Amino acid sequence: MSTVFHLFSLPYLPLKRVLDNVGPEALLYISLCSRRAKNVAVSYKGPSKNVQLNVHFGHKNCLSYMEGVDIYWLLNVQKRSNLSYVDRNLATVRIGNFCGIPVEMGELGMNTYWDDCMVGITEIGDHxxxxxxQDFYEVCVYDKQEDGDHRRAAEWIKNSQGKIQSLHCDFKPQIDNDLDFILENVEYTRMLSLHVNPPPNYHPAKPPNFSIDFVYMIFSFWIKQDHLLTMNCEYIVLQDSKLSSQDFNAFLKHWMAGDCSKLKLLRVDVEELIDYQIxxxxxxxVKRERDVARVYVDEEEHHHTIRGGFDAKRPSDNVTATITNGGQISKFFLMIVWPDSAENSYED
Structure with missing residues (x-):
């Protein structure tokens, strides 16, 4: 088999030492060389496998991994019909049950060419x-190329690993229930990130799972008070929200009664001015004046200086929350709970 992989033109070295230093990309590419190479990669245990794997469905069907906040591309799937063979002699590999898959290096890692992109990304995902x-940490769902793509992606996730920790959606719904289908059929356990702008009258057919660590929405106009009160999360960030001061009052009382006990931060951009009396x-x-400055450290270790604000204590455990005072023209609601990620509490 012709190959693009020139690996061991080296003096003898213990194989594990070599694999420890090649990194995740090379380890994955090595596994495509032959069945023996795949077996070696599967049995290897070491730092080249210490990654957070993500799979992307939609206009960019690809695999990636994260190191800190940096993303690195591994493999991507493209239509075989888009491949021009003029003056090109591409290597071919076996992936899953498919032989003769053309490959070449591209901008998003290694390009692989398939007759059916959904078959390609799921075969690569299983590989x-x-x-x-390990399982995939995050699933990213983008605009579907064919009508059944979202359904096939959800079914593959369910059948291959059951659930994922993080779900990120960034697609334009073509029909009203596109978003419903993903939220109902993909089980996420830690994070929900929605960049989806649903129809103006959108209301989820079933309550989404908001008992997770992180909820982040760019278009959250459909979130009502009853949705907010079901969120038992550490971090909640909502943009383009239609929540009102009355809704935040209900949430504050909800929190003070012992609900949403995991909360560390609630940040909401709203249409109406915040009325802090309401x-x-x-x-x-307790009202804190502007000369009282406190530094809040979030989960990503970003430092935020909080000046003044209103401190409220939860009676059951004396945990303190601060609602920032944005003045009379604020359309930004921020409620933080102490101690922060750095264990700052600013107790009186």
């Missing part, structure tokens, strides 16, 4: 899970 001996109505609080 990567086997090589790295937000704080019926709640005991």
């Amino acid at each position: 990567a899970r086997e090589i790295f001996n 937000v704080l109505d019926g709640a005991e609080f």
Whole structure:
């Protein structure tokens, strides 16, 4: 078989030492050389496998991995019909049950060419899970190329690993239930990130799972008070929201009663001006003046200086939350709970 992989033109070295230093990309590419190479990659245990794997469905069907906040591309899937063979002699590999898959290096890692892109990305996904001996951490869903792509992606996730930790959606719904289908059929356990702009009258057919660590939405106009009160999350970030001061008052009382006990931060961009008298109505609080500055450290270790605000204590455990005071023209609601990620509490 012709190959693009020139690996061991080296003096003798213990194989594990070599694999420890090649990194995730090379380890995956090595596994495509032959069945023996695949077996070696599967049995290997070491730092080249210490990665967070992500799979992307849609206009870019590809695999990636994360190191810190940096993303690195591994393999991507393209239509075989788009491949021009003029003056090209591409290497071919076996992936899953498919032989003779043309490959070449591209901008998003290694290009692989398939008759059916969904077959390609799922076969590659199964191969990567086997090589790295782990499930995918995040699934990213983008605009579908064919009508059944979202359904096929959800079915593959369910059948291959059951659930994922993080779900990221960034697609334009073609029919009203596109978003519903993903939220109902992909089981996510830690993070939900939605960049989807649904129809103006959108309301989820079933309550989404909001008992997770992180909820982040760019188009959250459909989130109502009842949705907010079901969120038992550490970090909630909502943009383009239609929530009102009355809704935030209900949430504050909800939190003070012991609900949403995991909360560390609630940040909401709203259409209407925040009325802090309404937000704080019926709640005991201490007003801090602007000369009182406190530094809040979030989960990504970003430092935020909080000046003044309103401190409210939860009676059951004396945990303190601060609602920032944005003044009379604020359309930004921020509620943080102490201690922060750096264990700062600023106790009186």
